[in-house]
Amino acid sequence: MTNPKLLYAVLILLVLAGCASSPGGTDPSSRYTISQDRAPSGSFDASALEDARPRYEAPRRAGNKSPYTVWGKQYQVMSSADGYVDRGIASWYGEKFHGHKTSNGETFDMYTMSAAHKSLPIPGYARVTNLDNGRSVVVRVNDRGPFHGDRLIDLSYAAAKKLGYQSRGTARVEVASITVRPDGSMTLAGKRYPEAAAPVAVAEQTRETGEALYVQLGSFSQRSPADGLRDKVRQQTERSVRVRKVETASGLFHRVQVGPFGSADEARRAQQALASRGFDQAIVLTDSR
Known part of the structure; x- marks a missing residue:
C-alpha cells in the first residue's frame, strides 16, 4: 500500500519544481530564499511596457551547453532557432527568481520582457501570442526552463501580465522565434519579419x-x-x-x-x-x- 505521507511529499516536490536558472543535475531550488514563486506585492502597471527590441547578438557559450540535464531528464539546445514555431502552455516566474542569475549569467528582472525556454539558443528573441485573447508580446530569451513536462515557455511576470494570464498562472500560447542576422535583417519563424525595417531614431x-x-x-x-x-x-x-x-x-x-x-x-x-x-x-x- 502506498504511504500517504510519501505521496504527499512527492506532490509537494513536483509543485516546487519550476524554472531552474542554472541547468545541471542538482536541485537548483536551494539557492532561493523564497520557497514558492509569487507575484510582486502591490499594483504593477505593465500596459505601457515596451516589448523587447530584437537585435543581433553574437552566439555565446553561456547558457547553451548541450545536452544538459535537469531533474534527471536530458535536454538538447537547438543549433539555430530559424524557422521555429510551436504551441503549448506558458507559465510565468517572478519574485522567487527576481535578482538571481539566469542561465547565461544575466540578472533576472521580473519587470522586463524576458523568457525561459528549454531548447532555444540564448540569448534570442521570440514572439509569444496568447491563443485565448490574441495578445502578443516580444520577449528576449535568456534563461532555461520551465521544467514541468507540459510547459513550453516561462515568461517574466511583466510579460505574462501584458498577455493577460498572470492571475491564472498559465495560458495556451504560440511561440515563434525571431532570428536577427548580423546585417540587422530579421525573420519570424523563418519568414521575413514585417517589423524588420531599419529602426527609427x-x-x-x-x-x-x-x-x-x-x-x-x-x-x-x-x-x-x-x-x-x-x-x-x-x-x-x-x-x-x-x-x-x-x-x-x-x-x-x-x-x-x-x-x-x-x-x-x-x-x-x-x-x-x-x-x-x-x-x-x-x-x-x-x-x-
Whole structure:
C-alpha cells in the first residue's frame, strides 16, 4: 500500500519544481530564499511596457551547453532557432527568481520582457501570442526552463501580465522565434519579419508620434503614494520627475516617471543609477510626452 505521507511529499516536490536558472543535475531550488514563486506585492502597471527590441547578438557559450540535464531528464539546445514555431502552455516566474542569475549569467528582472525556454539558443528573441485573447508580446530569451513536462515557455511576470494570464498562472500560447542576422535583417519563424525595417531614431520617433523614453519607478491606483515616491526620487536625481495619470484597461494608474530621455542608452544609464540607489523596480518604457 502506498504511504500517504510519501505521496504527499512527492506532490509537494513536483509543485516546487519550476524554472531552474542554472541547468545541471542538482536541485537548483536551494539557492532561493523564497520557497514558492509569487507575484510582486502591490499594483504593477505593465500596459505601457515596451516589448523587447530584437537585435543581433553574437552566439555565446553561456547558457547553451548541450545536452544538459535537469531533474534527471536530458535536454538538447537547438543549433539555430530559424524557422521555429510551436504551441503549448506558458507559465510565468517572478519574485522567487527576481535578482538571481539566469542561465547565461544575466540578472533576472521580473519587470522586463524576458523568457525561459528549454531548447532555444540564448540569448534570442521570440514572439509569444496568447491563443485565448490574441495578445502578443516580444520577449528576449535568456534563461532555461520551465521544467514541468507540459510547459513550453516561462515568461517574466511583466510579460505574462501584458498577455493577460498572470492571475491564472498559465495560458495556451504560440511561440515563434525571431532570428536577427548580423546585417540587422530579421525573420519570424523563418519568414521575413514585417517589423524588420531599419529602426527609427529615437528623436524622429518622438517628433512623429509624441512619444519619448522614460524611466518608470512605480505605478499606483491612488495618487498619494505616487506623489510620495515622486518627492523621494527628486532628492536622488536632477532629472525631471513627473506623475502621469493614465486610464488603462485595468483601471486608473498614476505613473511616477523620470525623463524624457533622448536615447535608449541614456535611459538605461539612468535606470541603472536609480536602481543602485534603491529604486529596484525601475523600468524603461515609451510613453507620451
